[in-house]
Amino acid sequence: xxxxxxxxxxxxxxxxxxxxxxxxxxxxxxxxxxxxxxxxxxxxxxxxxxxxxxxxxxxxxxxxxxxxxxxxxxxxxxxxxxxxxxxxxxxxxxxxxxxxxxxxxxxxxxxxxxxxxxxxxxxxxxxxxxxxxxxxxxxxxxxxxxxxxxxxxxxxxxxxxxxxxxxxxxxxxxxxxxxxxxxxxxxxxxxxxxxxxxxxxxxxxxxxxxxxxxxxxxxxxxxxxxxxxxxxxxxxxxxxxxxxxxxxxxxxxxxxxxxxxxxxxxxxxxxxxxxxxxxxxxxxxxxxxxxxxxxxxxxxxxxxxxxxxxxxxxxxxxxxxxxxxxxxxxxxxxxxxxxxxxxxxxxxxxxxxxxxxxxxxxxxxxxxxxxxxxxxxxxxxxxxxxxxxx
Ligand SMILES: *Cc1c(COP(=O)(O)O)cnc(C)c1O
Numbered sequence: 001x002x003x004x005x006x007x008x009x010x011x012x013x014x015x016x017x018x019x020x021x022x023x024x025x026x027x028x029x030x031x032x033x034x035x036x037x038x039x040x041x042x043x044x045x046x047x048x049x050x051x052x053x054x055x056x057x058x059x060x061x062x063x064x065x066x067x068x069x070x071x072x073x074x075x076x077x078x079x080x081x082x083x084x085x086x087x088x089x090x091x092x093x094x095x096x097x098x099x100x101x102x103x104x105x106x107x108x109x110x111x112x113x114x115x116x117x118x119x120x121x122x123x124x125x126x127x128x129x130x131x132x133x134x135x136x137x138x139x140x141x142x143x144x145x146x147x148x149x150x151x152x153x154x155x156x157x158x159x160x161x162x163x164x165x166x167x168x169x170x171x172x173x174x175x176x177x178x179x180x181x182x183x184x185x186x187x188x189x190x191x192x193x194x195x196x197x198x199x200x201x202x203x204x205x206x207x208x209x210x211x212x213x214x215x216x217x218x219x220x221x222x223x224x225x226x227x228x229x230x231x232x233x234x235x236x237x238x239x240x241x242x243x244x245x246x247x248x249x250x251x252x253x254x255x256x257x258x259x260x261x262x263x264x265x266x267x268x269x270x271x272x273x274x275x276x277x278x279x280x281x282x283x284x285x286x287x288x289x290x291x292x293x294x295x296x297x298x299x300x301x302x303x304x305x306x307x308x309x310x311x312x313x314x315x316x317x318x319x320x321x322x323x324x325x326x327x328x329x330x331x332x333x334x335x336x337x338x339x340x341x342x343x344x345x346x347x348x349x350x351x352x353x354x355x356x357x358x359x360x361x362x363x364x365x366x367x368x369x370x371x372x373x374x375x376x377x378x379x380x381x382x383x384x385x386x387x388x389x390x
Pocket of ligand 1: 093094095096097099127128129130181185186214215216217218242243
């Protein structure tokens, strides 16, 4: 008996500690972590450099208000600006807050152009969070049901459908921005093509819209680039980051560039905790380790290794539709709902996730090694085959 709201269908396991890509429960059973706290534990568990940096920072300074300069935050912003080419950023504590800031920025941009009912183009199957504005932007009725009235000002198109956005451009004068995930995560691991992203970039330039990418899940090295939109060689005007940025210490960021930069003035937006010294040191350390240990190229290699081995192991298995992904964001789509695979995975000692009802999702830490990839496949493939044979 607990006093927790019943907001999660929780698995019957609790972990006591972790090491690298492994988590341990109280009985000493170990689990290979292919979920990483939903793309959060970028450096795995108990990474020595993160532990040392955080321990030192806790002893020095955890939190001060944003009414003062925060040098850790300034340093982190310089670094993220260098990696992304973006001009400026606002720090918050989560993904939905980062997207919420992006939505506010787009509306603010619209109002300054004299559009007083600004609208944002969003995608089917999108996931942007669970605050009222972000659940309204989300393309999943289950997330919205029961929380109406939704926030107005979103126009939805099929994911990856440039022609549909061009149609919107023709008859909707209120549009101020396009918002999408370069790789849809919750929606079932759908990778936007480079052509789509380039097309959106050109359309936004032509129409004076902001191109906004939600890289809360796919950003920070996971797809083998610092940011997933970089696969298309374009730069957005706004980007939301969170999950993997702090390796488990909550931090989010809304980055802005070009026409989206310089809009907010004191009083337009804010956050009590956002960008505090502890969170910023977690993010800075995460980025340092990713950079110095070559983990972007590593993520790309491990992703290819996993995808190849999964395709091989599952080839010809009835019920497997597709293995797809980018870097260490991998989906295995089955022909039927498969939520129970999460529990079967636990029994097999692997932590996996199922999203969009029939897609097994793998989001391991970026430090996963070759042997661990092979072990994951060796445990996962028979688990899926057994499930499909019922
Ligand atoms: C998880 C997620 C969010 C919401 O992040 P929270 O930290 O849970 O608020 C937003 N966008 C995308 C793409 C996500 O994957």
